[in-house]
Amino acid sequence: MRSRWSNLLSVTVLVIALGLHWTLLQSVAWISMFSRLATTTSLTTAISKTFDGTNPCSLCLAVEKGKRAQNPTKTVAPVYQLDLFLVQSQPPHFPTASPQAPCDQRPSWHARTASPALPPPRCA
Numbered sequence: 279m280r281s282r283w284s285n286l287l288s289v290t291v292l293v294i295a296l297g298l299h300w301t302l303l304q305s306v307a308w309i310s311m312f313s314r315l316a317t318t319t320s321l322t323t324a325i326s327k328t329f330d331g332t333n334p335c336s337l338c339l340a341v342e343k344g345k346r347a348q349n350p351t352k353t354v355a356p357v358y359q360l361d362l363f364l365v366q367s368q369p370p371h372f373p374t375a376s377p378q379a380p381c382d383q384r385p386s387w388h389a390r391t392a393s394p395a396l397p398p399p400r401c402a
Contacts, residue, residue, distance in 0.1 A: 300345050307337035331357035 293299055308328055315324035327333050334342070 297345075297348065300341055300348075303337065303344075304341045307335055307341060310337070311335050 312324055312328045315327055
């Protein structure tokens with residue numbers, strides 16, 4: 279029994295030392311935001327509002343504040359928005375074909391006129 283408590287304490291201290299408790303709290307915040315939004319809006323809208331970073335809940339704000347307070351010298355990584363659609367401003371440019379070869383220059387396969395050797399070679 280004592281070993282179990284010491285293992286649990288060791289894992290808890292390691293999780294806190296690595297800062298994984300903020301990741302756990304942020305995951306709980308995202309799950310609660312998604313479940314709350316999914317009841318009133320469509321799933322795609324709920325997903326986009328949950329992860330766009332413009333509508334943070336109180337737990338998201340607390341996690342961000344806690345991260346900043348824990349590491350005052352480090353800056354919190356910026357939140358990036360995932361854009362799944364690639365928009366191309368102009369079509370790709372393909373180079374024009376090279377000029378045609380004159381008609382008297384035929385490919386090498388036209389010039390071959392010799393017939394194969396008879397009889398065909400035998401396998402050893």
